Amino acid sequence: MIIKIFAIFCITSYAKAIQPISEENEYFKINFVYAINDINVNSTNSISMDYSGLNSTTKINSNENDCKISPELSDEINKYKSEVEKIIKYVLSGDFKGKTFDLLAELTDTFGARMTGSKELESSIEWLKKKSEEENLENVHSEYFKAPHWVRNNESLYLVRPRRQKMSLLGLGSSVGTPNDGIWAEAFVVTNFQQLEDNPLKAKGKIVVYNPTWTSYSEMVKYRAHGASKAAKVGAIASLVSSVTPFSIYSPHTGWQMYDKTIHKIPTASITKEDAQMLQRFQDRGETCILHLHMGAQNFPEVTVRNLVSEVTGRDIPEEVVVVSGHLDSWDVGVGAMDDGGGSIISWLAPVILRKLELKPRRTIRTVLFSGEEQGLHGGKAYFDLHSKSNEKFQILLESDSGTFNPFGLSFSGNNEAQCLMKEVLSLFDSLNTTKLVMPMEGGPDIIFWEKAGIPTGALLNSNDDYFFYHHSEGDTMTVEDRESLDKCTAFWTALAYILGEFNVTIPR
Amino acid sequence: MIIKIFAIFCITSYAKAIQPISEENEYFKINFVYAINDINVNSTNSISMDYSGLNSTTKINSNENDCKISPELSDEINKYKSEVEKIIKYVLSGDFKGKTFDLLAELTDTFGARMTGSKELESSIEWLKKKSEEENLENVHSEYFKAPHWVRNNESLYLVRPRRQKMSLLGLGSSVGTPNDGIWAEAFVVTNFQQLEDNPLKAKGKIVVYNPTWTSYSEMVKYRAHGASKAAKVGAIASLVSSVTPFSIYSPHTGWQMYDKTIHKIPTASITKEDAQMLQRFQDRGETCILHLHMGAQNFPEVTVRNLVSEVTGRDIPEEVVVVSGHLDSWDVGVGAMDDGGGSIISWLAPVILRKLELKPRRTIRTVLFSGEEQGLHGGKAYFDLHSKSNEKFQILLESDSGTFNPFGLSFSGNNEAQCLMKEVLSLFDSLNTTKLVMPMEGGPDIIFWEKAGIPTGALLNSNDDYFFYHHSEGDTMTVEDRESLDKCTAFWTALAYILGEFNVTIPR
Incomplete structure (x- = not known):
């Protein structure tokens, strides 16, 4: 199925598309408009670009x-x-x-x-x-x-139930690390913030996984930028986000993220869209997924x-x-x-x-x-x-x-x-x-x-x-x-x- | 620059496109013809497919x-x-x-x-x-x-000189492993077998890296299938091959390989086309690359x-x-x-x-x-x-x-x-x-x-x-x-x- 989506391009850091939370980043609030590009994406992975639509809304x-x-x-x-x-x-x-x-x-x-x-x-x-x-x-x-x-250091992610599989990840910039032996917890997959807010009890004590359907960079990037604090607010102990990309060959994409100062910090990383979709399917079939997340990330002065x-x-x-x-x-x-x-x-x-x-x-x-x-x-x-x-x-x-x-x-x-x-x-x-x-x-x-x-x-x-x-x-x-x-x-x-x-x-x- | 290339498709194992060496695989010699597909590939990574050419030579x-x-x-x-x-x-x-x-x-x-x-x-x-x-x-x-x-087990590859970088790899099916502490050796990059045969002294004691320019699966796959034995024949101690794909997001692609029975076996793996091209550029600039390859691969009965x-x-x-x-x-x-x-x-x-x-x-x-x-x-x-x-x-x-x-x-x-x-x-x-x-x-x-x-x-x-x-x-x-x-x-x-x-x-x- 071909669906019509919009994709912001010409953006290389989260700072260019998100509404910042912290006061120090007040200057990010500068309002600037991006070119919007029409892209045809089928329901899974394939993508075909429409050059004729380039900058169509500029x-x-x-x-x-x-x-x-x-x-x-x-x-x-x-x-x-x-x-x-x-x-x-x-x-x-x-x-x-x-x-x-x-x-x-x-x-x-x-x-x-x-x-x-x-x-x-x-x-x-x-x-x-x-x-x-x-x-x-x-x-x-x-x-x-x-x-x-910020330094990434070693990091790893495993699906440990229902079966063992090493998963690709990239910790997000400014994320805190996990304890040395990592975090073992159930995954709770949501496709948007509303689902998270509607199900706070399901998120508590879990690793929240954001699996939004790709529409555009500006829509997707908010889950990377603010996902951790939103998840922490309802008691999650870590968060993972499907990489902000319309196309993947099992490739994770990193980027900066921002903690809400009023919420305690939890570790957060990007995963591949392939794995985010798989975790979604497990959940939809009623199967419980246990993840083991380790991140050695450090924030230095x-x-x-x-x-x-x-x-x-x-x-x-x-x-x-x-x-x-x-x-x-x-x-x-x-x-x-x-x-x-x-x-x-x-x-x-x-x-x-x-x-x-x-x-x-x-x-x-x-x-x-x-x-x-x-x-x-x-x-x-x-x-x-x-x-x-x-x-x-x-x-x-x-x-x-x-x-x-x-x-x-x-x-x-x-x-x-x-x-x-x-x-x-x-x-x-x-x-x-x-x-x-x-x-x-x-x-x-x-x-x-x-x-x-x-x-x-x-x-x-x-x-x-x-x-x-x-x-x-x-x-x-x-x-x-x-x-x-x-x-x-x-x-x-x-x-x-x-x-x-x-x-x-x-x-x- | 747009260049015209041919790509075989509809093939999922090396066995479908190569001339086998060993007698046991005599039956691979069955002669069958593949659909050939016209593909436009620019000189680097982008690819645009020409649907109209599908099966054009069938x-x-x-x-x-x-x-x-x-x-x-x-x-x-x-x-x-x-x-x-x-x-x-x-x-x-x-x-x-x-x-x-x-x-x-x-x-x-x-x-x-x-x-x-x-x-x-x-x-x-x-x-x-x-x-x-x-x-x-x-x-x-x-x-x-x-x-x-054949079992892959742990494997790793590092560029250790001129700088340290972890490189993605996938060992090739049937490859032997390396010693436990791996192989440390200079890389010698070639774009085809002729270059290897013309420079046996440069390959001796080295890790030969095949970096052919993508033309088609059938052309590329021979380096994966036969690269190890061809390299061993001139004294190389391991071989790496650019993944057999026209497009990559730093993705290695595995596949079966076949040793020539008359040549001693050396470890062999696929690397990303990104890294193969980088090693080529280092060599072209006259810089020596040292690699550290470890493969735990095992062949069982x-x-x-x-x-x-x-x-x-x-x-x-x-x-x-x-x-x-x-x-x-x-x-x-x-x-x-x-x-x-x-x-x-x-x-x-x-x-x-x-x-x-x-x-x-x-x-x-x-x-x-x-x-x-x-x-x-x-x-x-x-x-x-x-x-x-x-x-x-x-x-x-x-x-x-x-x-x-x-x-x-x-x-x-x-x-x-x-x-x-x-x-x-x-x-x-x-x-x-x-x-x-x-x-x-x-x-x-x-x-x-x-x-x-x-x-x-x-x-x-x-x-x-x-x-x-x-x-x-x-x-x-x-x-x-x-x-x-x-x-x-x-x-x-x-x-x-x-x-x-x-x-x-x-x-x-």
Whole structure:
């Protein structure tokens, strides 16, 4: 049976879709809208994507037909066409062809996963810092801040009755561990919070298993984010959640979760949708399932981490800045090639390529590689806190954090006038097929603080329909990346940053 | 980049696609042709299937336009339309709606994986035997034979240099284990056998890693089947092979392998395509990878296992038999819902449903649930050896072992006259959309002995394009199965068996 569902995409951390509970995370409440994508999913596992529905509900500027760009501005924009083509040629078929893939592969192969608080993240930052210096980038430095430090350690889950089976799991970020010998308890499966609240006695003393039917990321992720505290509130001693993905090959997907401060903390982990469905069937047949859950997870004191900054300083108005960014930190599974190694590398390469092509725009082109994103946008918040009150003037902030698959344009937040301007700019990219402009900006979690403050922001649009197949799982590796698509992303990102840096005008706000 | 590749499908064990080495497996040399399917795969992981190319190279009977069915025979076939519709209605929208899924789920949930030699397989056979008796099936019995007995035990693989990373693996069936503390050695990656043979000194003392570019199952599976002995021949101390799948979420896929009797045995396992590609990249960059492989695998003396037989005995000519079959044994990962729980259950249900509908055809309708398939068609061979010289006359043997997704017809081996007859029979199934007839039979590994002997054989055609995503992996679970498709498979299988059992004529041979 084919059923119609909606799936949010362009989201890489729970922080981007949930209503936070704790006060410290007040800034998560920033209201931002995601692209919604029509997907056909049959009742079990198969999925077929409808490309035609991509961004179907994204609000396009209603004034797009009323755009009036002055002839002077239009002429100015059009004169950048030769630089755009020069950059595209260099990256797609010149000396730089294939180098984005190779660099991303070297990063992820050499350091693997880059969890905030890990030595791997520190080493990878140091490695890119050294490369920045070797490439003669300017103002190369780290900006330090504090972030949560959670470590998974060993973990295991067994079905022990009605039969013994090892089950895959991934503990959720910030979860407490279990006692050393684990927790042995009956499973109580629910498909939604209402079922839990309606059956508090059935949940008491049990391991609550959330088995929601996939509809969308935003609908599913609430069980991951808030499931533990909701279960603890009715007396459960642990909770498990079906992984937030429309498709699985027995693959668990981790992610951050948030305890309600008023409720005692219980261990919580993700399991595969295969196992969640199996536990549901056992329960529906009246059979009791006993689980043995062990998690060695630990929450340590906050750790000092850093964003990495490097730039080509503006030749004319260096205090005006175009930011290109991604987050270098990843989860501790897979190697974070997609989330967000790809976005980090294409952003890091923008000033590198400008330097190689001896293009030094009027404004500063600055790469910021955030950390602490997966724990709740800590690097993005720290960057905003440090720079929003400085003397710098931000022309625009760009982030790529929803995949670096085949690019097709930009999502953007800015006023009507700014939208018209960006539309004209993107028209230069017809040879790359990256001319699409949609509003608002989505897929740039670390720059939402700027968006809220009214500064123009943009994020890469790309063909990321399979994004959640790999998201926060062992499947986030170089195997999902494509050499040619990465070249296109780098070319687009670099040329876009160049034009916005060179422009005679400030993007209206 | 989109490249054109070919993929064999409808194959569930290596035995169906490789040229065997050892003499004991002489019978594997039976020459049978598979449907070839056009698939578009980009250079990394994404895959898009071309349904229009399904079975594109399968030889359709060239005489199909010359089919001359006698009016009498055509009339007879058409008179079964009401029984066909009765069966379809009962299974798709009557009392039996959804029961195939429920029974398959109960089988796989209750017993899990059903490896030949395991108590789980024995228990599941006993469970279905009891159910056969409860359903008043006739001639319910087991037929015993010997099969290899291989046990995986604990196994692990680590990259220990240039960095430490736990890697997923699945030891290959019949592999020897490693010493207790494992094997520590450098990896030597090759993409084909020629590279190995050209570089014997580089392989000596190493763990050879096969990283072929996916083209088709038949091309890839030779590295799994013969990789160990080829590597041992040039002095390697173990071998690893990229999993035989076009798509992966860091999922290893197991399967049987065969040692060359003249070469000493070395341990061998499958790894994920993600890790095989990573090891390749390390090597291409000139970096040395050290691996630590531990496998506790053991080969025990042959074990006595059994095929399970049950039937509705023919009311008129009981010695003439229509066989409907699948193999109940599975690999020891996942739960074998697809390979081949689904085929087993729809075959087991055919006589059950006939009984419930009080349809007792002239010939015997016999379910055979084979065992020992994954180790090399041992149950199929035993059945042929026992029955091919008996007084029984086999009208046709049907097997379903290439998935029970949405069915669309039958692959068939038989002479031209038989093909014409089958074409006419399938025309009764327009309401189910299972009217397609392709030649030769494919997806019926246990009945190829009969095919070779000139007896008509058929296998279920179904929309199994994703088959190898899950094949022999932890992903082979109920989650890939679809309730409605299973109903359609059961209805088709039952009604087809009924007609072929009731027929006034013997299928020509």
